[in-house]
């Protein structure tokens with residue numbers, strides 16, 4: 001698999017370290033529970049988790065879906081390998097696919113709920129734009145897209161340097177401008193500032209509906 005962005009390649013190489021690192025550095029349990037609270041799943045939904053990583057969130061979703069189903073996709077085969085093993089160990093039926101958010105291998109109007117968590121900082125603006133269009137395409141007309149993504153960068157010296165280097169491309173910036181949301185055919189149902197992950201990196205939860 002060829003990766004356009006270094007950060008995605010590094011995650012693929014270090015896939016085995018992802019779970020322990022996340023547990024140590026981010027308020028993982030908290031942000032995943034908040035996503036579920038916003039989704040308010042009833043158990044019958046068809047759910048898609050894009051950029052699912054090692055699949056920890058998918059296990060939480062699968063526990064709730066007694067009549068529904070869940071599919072999950074990630075660009076990294078190594079991350080998915082770990083996700084598959086975890087689902088098998090827990091006895092959950094989760095359909096995993098290797099693929100990109102920019103070209104989702106699903107039908108139009110297939111899902112009630114689509115999630116992304118901490119994916120958009122892997123994409124440049126054009127990729128964010130394409131991904132939002134794809135999410136819109138695969139969602140049912142009354143479906144919801146629920147995300148937690150990194151918010152504004154902290155204003156310290158180190159992060160100011162990153163802003164200067166990367167702002168024009170959009171890579172490393174988790175949050176995407178409203179213009180892209182509207183352009184893709186979404187409106188904002190709810191938007192909440194989340195806690196700072198790793199002690200410094202702000203997060204934003206968004207619930208989007210189709211206009």
Ligand SMILES: C[S@@+](CC[C@H](N)C(=O)[O-])C[C@H]1O[C@@H](n2cnc3c(N)ncnc32)[C@H](O)[C@@H]1O
Nearest residue numbers: 008051052053074075076079100101117118122
């Ligand atoms: C920081 S991890 C987040 C994983 C997971 N959502 C979580 O909450 O733990 C980012 C994930 O995005 C995946 N990714 C990056 N670009 C992608 C793309 N265009 N399409 C699908 N997955 C992508 C990476 O392989 C990685 O697994």
